[in-house]
Amino acid sequence: MAFSRVQLLFFRCLSALFISLFAASCQEPKNQDQLNEPQQLVEKEDKVKIPASFTAEKARQLSDRLDSAFTYLHKRKGFNGTMLVTKYDQVIYKGAFGYSDFKQKDTLSTETAFQLASVSKQFTAMAVMMLQEQGKLQYDDSVQQYIPDFPYKGITIRQLLTHRSGLSNYTYFSDELWPDRNVPITNEDVLKLMATHQPRPYYPPNTHFDYSNTGYALLASVVEKASGVPFAVFMQKNIFKPLKMKNTFTFSEEVITMTGKVATGHTGGRRKRWPDYLDTVLGDKGMYSTVEDLYKWDQALYTQKLVKKETLAEAFAGSGQKKKDEDYGFGWRITQVDNGDTIVYHAGLWHGYTSYLLRNPKDHSAIIVLSNVPNGSLSYLKDIRKIMYPATEDSTSGKELAGK
Template sequence: MNKIALCIAFTLISIIGLGQKTQKEQLDSLFTSLFEQKMFNGNVLIANKGKVIFEKSFGWANEATKQSINSSTVFELASVSKQFTAMAIVLLEKQNKLKYTDKISRYIPELAFYGNITIQNLLHHTSGLPDYMELFEEKWDKTKFAVNQDIVNELAKYQPKLHFLPGEKYEYSNTGYALLGLIIEKVSKKSFGQFLSEHIFTPLKMKNTLVYRRRFAPKTIKNYAHGYIIDSLGNKILPDSFGKEYYTYYLDGIVGDGMVNSTVRDLLKWDRALYSNKLVNDKDRKIIFSKGKTNDGKTVDYGLGWAVLENKKYGTIVNHSGGWAGYITFIERHLDNDKTIILLQNNITENTSLPIEEVYKILYNE
């Protein structure tokens, strides 16, 4: 058992040993202990049927100014952003502006040489597309910001081979969701951020949620959580310290696979909306939370922007994690039991933890 697992196990045993605590008290003990062990720094919100049963903030949003994290602190969501990209595609499909079965070459003709990749392949991570981050690490002029069209241009220029034929198997792909971001812009004739704001964030009154690229398009955001990493000496530093040739700088213009920023409270609004018809109907929800399939009919544990898991004890679970320099994020929804777990962190250390199994034990009184 590794060091992190031992610490969490000891924490949980301590909690159980204290007798008949409420769920709130048990969760408080768990996360307070993790914070004290420098294994959690950020916001946690846990809800049952939409009612918050535990919410607490830990640590600094800004180490320099000693601004504390609170319930309104805005975090970079990293790959948790993908569920909003997928929802935008669903909304455009509902508007009859595209089809899931459309070839991406219809919208991005420069990539026609990749063959029959469809929007559905991008959504389910079955496209076989190579990783744009690896391509840019090798080929890109790192003194310049890259935007989504640059991904297309670089793929067309160097034509790296597909990892497999479209639909043949599953492989998580940031490239696919970045291309979805570009398709959203081409079809809607609006920026990615504008479309999400008008069609998702504003209707759901997610007032503290936005597409934000801090280096590419800097502006002041009240209560913003800066993301910190640990240097070789054990000090908390901003990734900016590594200079413009670090990926967090030159890839800061890319949207679709990341770059949505939000709060735990806004994400709870998002969670509740997904149980209602505010954005989509039952048919759409079934598509979003159904597993994708490969060409041979095998299922993949990913729907539209969500991992989809069947658990014998807890029923259908959909979730997504996110990781970017300085940020670790997580949202999970238990569809059969209507439980919600939201964790947003702005520190990455070797001990940073997502104590999901421990939260399960408390939520289900195990």
């Protein structure tokens, strides 16, 4: 069978292409660092369609309303912090108001890190979910399988995740039992205090929802025991680095000296708030991040980069034990907003910092707010929610019917 000149030229070009691709695939990387580069995020599994009604002009109008609202909170309510708001995966508004340090007059930026307080809990829960997928633990395992000296029987990992352990708060019993508040207390120290003194639980396990910092501090210890590496190392290696959250880290003594990069915590009267001996306990708090990095985290949760979507769905499902129209999943509160959408969120308050992260999976929107002056200004975020999720006639009617 004869080939024309055009066909021969085509086959030669095709052969050359295969040879070049093969040669390129056989080349060694230029340096060892290329081997350690984190993989790109997995393609989004949960696609969201932008409705035709959400035009560029609508996005601009929404951005203007948010700017007016946050400017009002800053000027009239004393809000000091950073924020980033998204809709349909796109950033529609971000900004920074006020100072990182009032004494030094360092201005804030969206790349300034803040203590996340209880927003840290969702990261701790993710570490547990990752280990569950790896087969290194199960949600219904007893805590004693990982911490043999744990003196309370019948408490499971799932109960720690959903705040149903009934354990007393370590931030209270440590004040009584820790001998020297000038010496930092660690997660291991908390375990020893519990083993030695056995503080009385508030409730028997799995009988009440009772928000528990102790439970999430214990989860950090379980992560260490199950993974075989320190909790801070696990978080950095398995979550922060793969998601390229370059300004996210756990508390250490170095944090205090990171002037400019980390916002200083203040009292409501704008006096500097120094860390104390409890800051070194991790899991329930103790993580630092920026609104920019938290946006990366939000976006990663629409992929399977960290865990399968079925695993994440269980974290957002809740325990079925609602309290004040809210449920609690694995590190997330679950409720409805005015337009009827189900959202997941968490807020935090700790030693001069407040934090807030809300996600709406229906329209892939998020509200991320970090502050270093806990003066109550974040209580006005309900107004931001109303801007993002205004009530409609259908949603109002649905709520009225539900109440009958």
